[in-house]
Amino acid sequence: MPLPLSLPAPSTARWLAWLRRRTRSSELWLIAVAVLIGVAAGALAVLQAKLAHGLQGLLFGINLGERLSAQSAIAPWRVLSIPLGGLLLGLLTWAWMTYRPRPAVDPVEANALHGGRLSLKDSAFICVQTLISNGFGASVGLEAAYAQAGAAVASFAGQKLNLRRADMRTLVGAGAGAAIAAAFGAPLTGAFYAFEIVIGAYTVANLAPVAAAALAAALVASRMGAIPYLLKTTTPAVQSWLDYGLYALLGLVCAAAGIGLMRLVALAERGVVRIGLPRGWRPAAGGLALAGLAMITPQILSSGHGALHLDLISDLGLKTLLMLVALKALASVLSLSFGFRGGLFFASLFLGALIGQTVSALSVAAPWLPGLDPTVAALVGMAALAVAVVGGPFTMSFLVLEATGDFTVTAAALVASLIASTIVRETFGYSFSTWRLHLRGETIRSAHDVSWLRPLTAGRMMRKDVQTTASTTTLAEFRRRFPLGSTRRVVMIDEAEHYAGVIVTALAYADPGGDERPVSVLAVNPDAALTPDQSIKEVMRAFDSTEADELAVVDAERRVIGLVSEAHATRRYAEELEKVRRDLTGEA
Template structure:
């Protein structure tokens, strides 16, 4: 209880050094590129990364990938300024930084390339492809040879699902989109509630940390990124059905509380955990009927993709992450079945359309991003 609260105090003081008094997120990167504002401030990017690091160290239920993506984008923008490149080239270097961050974090260079085009640039350009691909390859090489970083999770050889199970995967996709919508709207609701509290913004993370620490005394699985929880959730029988419900609900609530109250960090890592818990719950329920075979991991992964794809607004990236982590075409095909219904759901709320900050500036830029045409890198020097 003490550590998350003290960590929240440190995070609050860090945010006072940022002009907007809040951590910057991938939503700021998207807004900078798509509203033709460009040029991400390096100071805010560095402080936001430190804020995320302190938040994770204190046990806050936030993700590491959001700060990593923003830091990569900030470094790309800084490189463009140092090289005195134009605004169009600045967008390309931002995409390069993002691709390198994704490739390094997930051991997934293909996903990094697609994410940079699918979410950041919002179109595919030959001019941007080569540098973005090179950046992703460098990030992957560093992750595998220098950092010796292991994969997020490993999946052993799996059985082939029965034909009727693909219908179940599609249903999981639709239900997962509802979970994703509830997740993002909960973050927004907590942010609005926090703005009305008679407490200075720099103290809000400390209050959230104290509440988180109190609940974690009984359910420690809600602390941090939850990678161990994610790994266990892919193992059949590791959690009971009731345990999955409790951890799922509390993890969602804890993440909404931490991010809504001002902790630094991303929404993607918690979405991975929440989605995997949801898929594991579906797999447990179907397994209890005796109809499914040895396909529990399919349900866990389908739930993971069904929640994360709407949250980040990047279905192709989500699928490529699954494929590059598992190397399984069968598992990726099952995930594709879930994504087909999860992504177009009107109840989903991606980080592009739903800003996780209560700041009027970011809310305005998020609306601009949702309505703006994609920024054409090859044809416009004003992008």
């Protein structure tokens, strides 16, 4: 029988299966997939930026290449676009929440709690919300949409390829970091954004895929016409050791400002809820307030790229700087609390630059202090406040390095960033994204993968074949029912069948008292019991405090439903830790 001239084209399912096998078995193939994700993330970031800027040009009458926040003034009738955009956003959000009532997952939450799994539909709608918010002038940045789009593409690819959990988390971090790299033309910044903020760890296994994705995204963005984020300074950052002390003080000020800003957003959100305004109308109401602020200065609009560049080359007085800090912070708080979508990434950079210039002005006014250069102080403050709000001291330090090319400025920024990061972690404990998750009831403080701990609950680890006995049982009856060697422990219950303690079988046989004594005299830990939903950490803490080898698990009515041993809980915890260790070291 003659052979066919050509083989039939494999089906999509067979092709995906082939690619899945290659990706799961070879790190080189995983890097190749990460590069493709970086290309897609970079293209999506540039596309979203062009859409938002095009919308701003249409609504506010600014020329191509100009920035909304850099305008000297905006016609009053044009600022009415902000509440109109808020109305559009509110109606769309109301309709979407009716269709999909559960909250959307962002990249940090996805990697910490869901193994890198993101919904493509939810992510697309988040991007639409952010584009409307930023395009109509609300004081929010696009970086959240960039990262969401990049992470969603990565998650979609990882799910199609059925990748391992660790590889999924790496790709989601690579996608989000690649988008940031494209937005700023800064691959190191994007890579460390992935490591510090989205993945939560820098390991041998995730280094190459993340770096490759960030480089690919930056190159694609450059070919698509994106302009790298460049800030030039000609003044040495450090002229004496005392300068480091002033930069450390600036880091302290930025830490306090970052904590205050995050708490203000939470307080304002609660205040808006108490007002009782329907959710769909909140962005429009917030837009009216923002329109009033825009009449004072357009610098509060959008994320603030243009205003940041404008203020760095302007000789602003102390009163003007303080006014801009207050107005921009107020605009960001109003935007987020009234329902506009976006993040504080660039707003924190802009506010940090203003705070740095303010500290510089104060240092110049004090004759006993060496005056800080306002541009250098702005760059250092920019990094420090962004670290306080967003997190990632190396991320923001590399942003300064790639924007300026000046290692002395980067060193000063790193000093201030580390101080700001340490103070925020010690006194507040959250970044802006994890703080908002905390307000929703989640307990995560970073993107570290803690979801593996969640299945390790008392209810999942307990044995259900529990031997029980009544508290009125005599020692003679107990010995007859439970011969020595049949069981180590028996759970005691009272007349209402509620948990009343644990009887150690060996002690019942060793007791020198009479056979007619009730076993209740030998019960231990009558008040120490676990509930099914307690985590492994709470279980191990209970074992430490009671010094027991086994603890009963009870329901809401204190009826015994199981028994957990310390040895089993420790073994399960060790097994999961070993899996995490293998993921971190890249072992199969």
